Amino acid sequence: MSLLEVNNLTVEFGDGDNPFRAVDQVGYSVEKGEIVGIVGESGSGKSVSSLSIMGLIEYPGKVKADTLKFEGQDLLAMSENKRRAITGAEIAMIFQEPMSSLNPCYTVEYQISEALKIHQSGDKKWRRQRVIELLDQVGIPDPESRLKTYPHQLSGGMSQRVMIAMAIACDPKLLIADEPTTALDVTIQAQIVDLLLDLQKQKNMGLVLITHDLALVAEAAHRVIVMYAGQVVETGPAEQIFSKPKHPYTQALLRSLPESSLGKDRLDALPGVVPGAFDRPIGCLLNPRCPYATERCQKEQPTMQGEGVRQVRCFTPLDEAGRPSA
């Protein structure tokens, strides 16, 4: 049984007749102790799909799914109370901007112990002890003296450590990290990624790492999901995705990184931008930007094809040499 199983997840916003699909038929699973990276540019639905797993999509957003199961329990069918007991305790999330995700009005101790108060029994003394333990685990020096600090007294890296402490407070089985290092400096980013991976290994958590930094995912994740305009376009083991991408979008993304153009004059840029709510193309969503698009791509939408975990949404998936198959 997978830790998390998602099938045909769709999130829609807007009015009934013509809703905007921010997430379109997304499906994946996360096993225990596995690191899954979700990559894609802004507007590709990475964050919205994970928010919907946490149950954080508010009206008028609508979440639909064939399956949305955590350890075999259907998250959509269960009562609101039961779901709340799971999210925050067994599924936890680290949000993108540490500086703005913490409440400026409360101390670090209060914010971390809030989750403990709700999800676990124990008195105030125990909670304080646990908070100190957590702060120590996330590498904050002299944790006791930090209990009474407010978020504005912390640097970006420290705030992110506090966010991580909050997320792991109840020993979650699944941790979703949404761009955990985007707002941070390179050396601090390396520290936070190390910390996350250490914790993941120690506690054998499932970790969903959402980021736009392809290189980061290449270094950390076991399995990768590439998203484009709300759809999953390619999935597979990390080393295969990065060495032999099958979807033209994955290929283009990798090529547009400066690292891929070492020694070249110009970067291989993918023209155009991710389509928004009002300019969604007909057919394959990538077709206006795709160098290999055929007539069929402009009319029909491809479905996910392939065996097992290696799947791709393309009529002419790329072969080993990076050329489209006929």
Next chain:
Amino acid sequence: MSDTIMKAAALDSEQPANQEQESVLSVNGVKKHYHVKAGMFKPDATVKALDGVSFSLAKGKTLAVVGESGCGKSTLARVLTMIETPTAGELCFDGKDILSLGKDAAKALRQKIQIIFQNPYGSLNPRKKVGTILEEPLVINSDMSKAERKQKALAMLAKVGLRPEHYDRYPHMFSGGQRQRIAIARGLMLDPKVVVADEPVSALDVSVQAQVLNLMMDLQEEMGLSYIFISHDLSVVEHIADEVMVMYLGKAVEYASCEELFANPKHPYTQALLSSTPRLDPAHRREKIKLEGELPSPLNPPQGCAFHARCRYANDRCHKEQPALVRETNAQVACFAREEGRIA
């Protein structure tokens, strides 16, 4: 390695590394100190945002300034564009000392050094049309007629890859990449010679980032621009820069050509920065050097070398004295461990 180290004069009097090429902008020992109130009964504290930086920028070349937040990169951009007046030091543009010029001459010179800001969502006035945004520098600084201004704005739009109909639109109608193109176009309206780009692509997505970088390189070739490219993303810097200056807490710690810096980083901080940058290709990955701690507060900088608390090579001398930039064969490095031959 110590035999290759050539003792040079102290930082403030040092000549820039690149002398054979004509330099457009040369900066010598520039400092910017801010006075801040520390508390009601405490004396004012000084933040040394920029503490003695020197470099020279050759025509048509790109100098990248790299460092973490708080190292003084953006202050440098503000000083170079004359938004802020430096506390000390010299700024020479085309051989003329900018700081000693009169008001009118300074205004004329200011047109030749332009800036592109980081966040295109914040740097364009949402109440003005693109045309107005682009023409504003011309209205202030030139006596062109309305028709001439429009013509120039349209030509510039075409140059940055936008269409004429975009002239009458508002910034909110554009995507991030297009907005950054508008910001670039605005920066180029007065035909500058030097463009200071303060993290121009850090707010953009990977595929759009590549488009904007390509555009910047095309424009550089076409218009003979020199760039000061401020960034924290080393892979971008590696691609676009000719020379790189690494800064830490208001000071340059290493200044070298791009190839040399990436092939052979010398300062322990540069080495750590390079090793912490994630890489796609396992062959490009370097051995991870873990840096403990964070950038110290500029309000309360450590004694001695600013980096010593995080440096694995630090010894007693590093705790007490401040290293100056020392010229080596291919680079300038400010590090005692290097000077004493403790690290290769």
